[in-house]
Amino acid sequence: MTTLLIKNTDVLVTKCDGPTSAEIKQGAILVENNRIVWVGPTAELERYLAETRPDLARDGFNQTVDASGCVVIPGLVNCHHHLYQTLTRTVGTGTGMVLFDWLKFLYPIWAEMTPEAVYVSAKIGLSELVLSGCTTVADHLYLYPNGSKIDDEIRAAQEVGVRFHPTRGSMSLGQSQGGLPPDRVCDTEPDIIKDCIRAIETFHDPNPLSMLRIGVAPCSPFSVTEALMRESVELARQYPLVNLHTHLAETKDEERFCLEMFGKRPLEYAESLNWAGEDVWFAHMVHPNEAEVDWLAQTHSGVCHCPTSNMLLASGIAPVRQMLDKNVRVGLGVDGSASNDGNHMLGEARQAMLLQRVGWPGFESRADRLTAREALSIATVGGANVLRRDDIAELSPGKAADFVAFRVDDLPHAGSLADPVAALLTCAPPRAWLSVINGRIVVEDGQFLPFDLRPVIDRHNQLSREMMQRAGVTR
Numbered sequence: 001m002t003t004l005l006i007k008n009t010d011v012l013v014t015k016c017d018g019p020t021s022a023e024i025k026q027g028a029i030l031v032e033n034n035r036i037v038w039v040g041p042t043a044e045l046e047r048y049l050a051e052t053r054p055d056l057a058r059d060g061f062n063q064t065v066d067a068s069g070c071v072v073i074p075g076l077v078n079c080h081h082h083l084y085q086t087l088t089r090t091v092g093t094g095t096g097m098v099l100f101d102w103l104k105f106l107y108p109i110w111a112e113m114t115p116e117a118v119y120v121s122a123k124i125g126l127s128e129l130v131l132s133g134c135t136t137v138a139d140h141l142y143l144y145p146n147g148s149k150i151d152d153e154i155r156a157a158q159e160v161g162v163r164f165h166p167t168r169g170s171m172s173l174g175q176s177q178g179g180l181p182p183d184r185v186c187d188t189e190p191d192i193i194k195d196c197i198r199a200i201e202t203f204h205d206p207n208p209l210s211m212l213r214i215g216v217a218p219c220s221p222f223s224v225t226e227a228l229m230r231e232s233v234e235l236a237r238q239y240p241l242v243n244l245h246t247h248l249a250e251t252k253d254e255e256r257f258c259l260e261m262f263g264k265r266p267l268e269y270a271e272s273l274n275w276a277g278e279d280v281w282f283a284h285m286v287h288p289n290e291a292e293v294d295w296l297a298q299t300h301s302g303v304c305h306c307p308t309s310n311m312l313l314a315s316g317i318a319p320v321r322q323m324l325d326k327n328v329r330v331g332l333g334v335d336g337s338a339s340n341d342g343n344h345m346l347g348e349a350r351q352a353m354l355l356q357r358v359g360w361p362g363f364e365s366r367a368d369r370l371t372a373r374e375a376l377s378i379a380t381v382g383g384a385n386v387l388r389r390d391d392i393a394e395l396s397p398g399k400a401a402d403f404v405a406f407r408v409d410d411l412p413h414a415g416s417l418a419d420p421v422a423a424l425l426t427c428a429p430p431r432a433w434l435s436v437i438n439g440r441i442v443v444e445d446g447q448f449l450p451f452d453l454r455p456v457i458d459r460h461n462q463l464s465r466e467m468m469q470r471a472g473v474t475r
């Protein structure tokens with residue numbers, strides 16, 4: 001048994017739940033192995049130990065961290081990502097491209113990806129996420145060129161030590177069949193289904209406190225066939241807690257594509273394929289109409305909001321306020337690092353807060369459309385709900401020991417004493433000072449502990465350069 005005590009936090013946020021959050025001043029958290037056993041004011045710890053745990057009162061703890069000057073919150077949950085895209089950051093986004101043009105430009109470069117590139121890019125993206133306060137990550141890997149496998153990113157996640165929900169993505173509708181991607185980055189349906197089964201049966205752990213759960217994730221209406229969408233639903237529902245994920249209602253171009261190709265709007269199309277329910281979550285959901293927001297709520301289907309990507313690719317503004325008001329499950333994601341181009345999860349919560357406050361056609365500007373605590377709620381409990389996890393995103397006895405500390409006594413937060421929790425989003429987004437995932441310290445004193453990042457960054461840049469050269473894109 002190992003024990004870890006975090007004490008003297010300026011504020012300990014035990015749960016961010018909508019507009020309110022449960023907060024303890026001068027808080028402490030006691031962890032045993034990978035679970036939280038006690039939270040409360042630091043001043044009450046001694047009494048708790050004397051009454052309940054005389055063994056710990058006598059023997060002390062394996063590790064103690066004094067978190068004075070910090071706000072501690074539940075670890076952030078990232079619900080949508082394409083980790084491999086760190087290899088092509090800023091391609092097309094600097095100058096500005098809309099989704100379909102951006103994808104068509106990038107597919108040939110991504111076709112040059114190797115198993116090592118998948119592995120190294122996942123290490124880069126996950127490390128950056130962890131340093132931004134993220135402890136649980138869902139990824140969507142939807143192309144597997146040159147022998148790449150989902151195993152390559154799983155190996156990276158295990159080395160980083162993050163709680164991981166990789167989804168076995170897929171593309172099967174190539175250009176020759178009216179789809180958007182070139183045929184050479186698409187796979188056949190039998191091969192895709194076979195590998196989904198292999199991934200689930202090799203890696204999926206449905207147990208509480210699981211560090212690894214597999215999802216099934218055909219990429220989007222414009223890159224997979226109807227048959228594969230149907231087969232994916234049937235497959236996932238044969239296993240406990242295997243979720244279904246896809247991109248949906250991201251752009252007006254996608255809406256036009258669905259109307260022309262299937263004679264249905266994107267959500268009508270999803271509904272016709274049985275893609276609805278608590279085991280389904282959709283990335284983006286920028287363009288649902290009011291009836292479709294109701295449908296999301298009635299069917300308990302989840303949504304991952306990706307504000308930075310929606311801004312960079314000019315996709316639009318998702319009606320997050322409307323979805324929250326109707327009790328749609330909404331989580332947050334940074335999306336792929338080629339349409340963000342960052343992996344800063346706390347920064348993404350800030351983007352969500354800022355973007356909702358902006359006015360757009362049909363919506364007046366409203367400063368209170370999304371508060372800082374609501375944005376933190378989407379980024380924690382919201383994401384956990386979308387991934388169907390009740391064992392994370394809350395700091396209370398029995399839950400997973402996943403939490404992060406941010407310093408609020410530093411330069412960017414000077415003068416923010418009135419509300420240090422809101423300051424995490426209203427001031428410039430800081431990096432994590434401490435990160436504990438599954439009871440293990442992954443970031444300490446701002447330093448990333450699992451491995452030396454320098455050689456990984458250098459190798460990543462070399463792999464990126466080689467992919468560009470093979471694809472004939474000079475850089």
Ligand SMILES: [Zn+2]
Nearest residue numbers: 247283335336
């Ligand atoms: Zn995406």
